[in-house]
Amino acid sequence: MARQSHRIGILGSGNIFGRYVTGLARYPELEIVRVGDIDPARAKQAATDHDIPAWGDDAELYADASVDIIVNLTPPVHHARTIITALESGKHVYVEKPLATTVEEGRAVLEAAARSGRILGSAPDTFLGSASQTARKAIDDGLIGAPIGASAFIGHSKAETWHPDPRFLFQPGGGPVMDMGPYYVAILVNCLGPIQAISAASRIGAPHRPVTSPGRAVDSIEVTVPTHTAAVLTFASGVLGTAQMSFDVWDSDLPFMEIYGTEGTLSLGNPNHFDGEVRLRRHGDASWSVLEPVVGLFGAVGTKEQARRGLGVRDLADAIEGGPHRATGSFAFHVLEALCAVEESSQQTRVVHLSSTCERPQPRYPA
Incomplete structure (x- = not known):
C-alpha cells in the first residue's frame, strides 16, 4: 500500500x-x-x-x-x-x-x-533501530533465559570539544541524565518493560568547563547540574538495572549496555545509534556470537549515516495513517519520569516510586 x-x-x-x-x-x-x-x-x-x-x-x-x-x-x-x-x-x-x-x-x-x-x-527513537529490536527479539525468544539484571554506562560525549554552544548540556534540563539518559532508558524499557522504582546518588564533577570546539560561542561553562550519577532501577518485572551516567568519565573500557539472564548475556552498542552489533554469549559458550539484525539498518554502521535522525518521524507518520505508533508521548513520558526520579532520588536520598507505566512498544520485526 x-x-x-x-x-x-x-x-x-x-x-x-x-x-x-x-x-x-x-x-x-x-x-x-x-x-x-x-x-x-x-x-x-x-x-x-x-x-x-x-x-x-x-x-x-x-x-x-x-x-x-x-x-x-x-x-x-x-x-x-x-x-x-x-x-x-x-x-x-x-x-x-x-x-x-x-x-x-x-x-x-x-x-x-x-x-x-x-x-x-x-525521541528517543533509537529503540526502533536494528540493535534494540534485535536485542528485544533475543529476549522475547528466550535466548538469555529469564532476564535478571542489566547495566548501562554513559560516558562523556566530550561536547565541549565539538559543540559550538554546549551550555545547555550543563544547565537544568541537561546533564548526563537528561541528555544521554533518555536513549539508554528507552532501550531498557523497550527490552525489559516499565520501571517501578529508582534509587540514585549524584554530584557535580568539575564545576567549570573550558570549551574548545571550533567556532565556539563561549570559552567556558559554569556547571549547575550534576554531572556524575549512579542509579539502581527496579523494573516492574523484577529485573534490577544499574546505570552510571557521567560527563566526568572521559575514557573507559566498560560496555555501553548489557542485559543478564538465567541462561546468558546480551551486549549492546551505543544506544545513541540505531544500529550496531548485538552480541550474545550463552552459559557454556566459548565466545561471543553476533546476532543477525532482525530489521533493516537505518544507517551504515561506522559512517556519518549512523548519526542521522528521522525514524521516529516516520513512525509518527505511520500512526497518522492508522498504523502502530511506537515512539509515543506516553512512552516518552515514562522515560522522562524515570529520569526525573533519578534526579529526585539523588536530591532527597530516598527511593522514588514512579506513578506512570507503559506498554512495551510493538516490535518492528515480523511476528
Whole structure:
C-alpha cells in the first residue's frame, strides 16, 4: 500500500537540524517545506543550505496551514511550551528528547495532546533501530533465559570539544541524565518493560568547563547540574538495572549496555545509534556470537549515516495513517519520569516510586 505524503515544518535550526534533514531524505513522502526559528535569519540560512522552500519565525510555522507535522528541535527547556502551541495550532508533533524537563510539564503536554486530537511522538527513537529490536527479539525468544539484571554506562560525549554552544548540556534540563539518559532508558524499557522504582546518588564533577570546539560561542561553562550519577532501577518485572551516567568519565573500557539472564548475556552498542552489533554469549559458550539484525539498518554502521535522525518521524507518520505508533508521548513520558526520579532520588536520598507505566512498544520485526 502506497504511503501518504506529509508536509513537515522543522522548529529550531540548531546543531541537530542537519541530521534530521539527512535522515528524512530517506522518505520522499515526508517533505520538509518550512523552517521556523525564533531567529529568522538562522531559519533562512538553514532553509537555503538545505534547499527548503519556506522559512520564518516560529509563529509563521505554527500558522502555516500546509504543514501537518512539526518536528520540534528546540532546546529542552522550551519543549513543553512549544509542543503545546504546535498541538493547539492543529499540527501533529514529533519532539526531540526529552519530552519535557519536569514531570509536571510532561503531564501538561500529554493533556494538551489529548485535547487537541493530534498525535504526539517523541525521541528517543533509537529503540526502533536494528540493535534494540534485535536485542528485544533475543529476549522475547528466550535466548538469555529469564532476564535478571542489566547495566548501562554513559560516558562523556566530550561536547565541549565539538559543540559550538554546549551550555545547555550543563544547565537544568541537561546533564548526563537528561541528555544521554533518555536513549539508554528507552532501550531498557523497550527490552525489559516499565520501571517501578529508582534509587540514585549524584554530584557535580568539575564545576567549570573550558570549551574548545571550533567556532565556539563561549570559552567556558559554569556547571549547575550534576554531572556524575549512579542509579539502581527496579523494573516492574523484577529485573534490577544499574546505570552510571557521567560527563566526568572521559575514557573507559566498560560496555555501553548489557542485559543478564538465567541462561546468558546480551551486549549492546551505543544506544545513541540505531544500529550496531548485538552480541550474545550463552552459559557454556566459548565466545561471543553476533546476532543477525532482525530489521533493516537505518544507517551504515561506522559512517556519518549512523548519526542521522528521522525514524521516529516516520513512525509518527505511520500512526497518522492508522498504523502502530511506537515512539509515543506516553512512552516518552515514562522515560522522562524515570529520569526525573533519578534526579529526585539523588536530591532527597530516598527511593522514588514512579506513578506512570507503559506498554512495551510493538516490535518492528515480523511476528
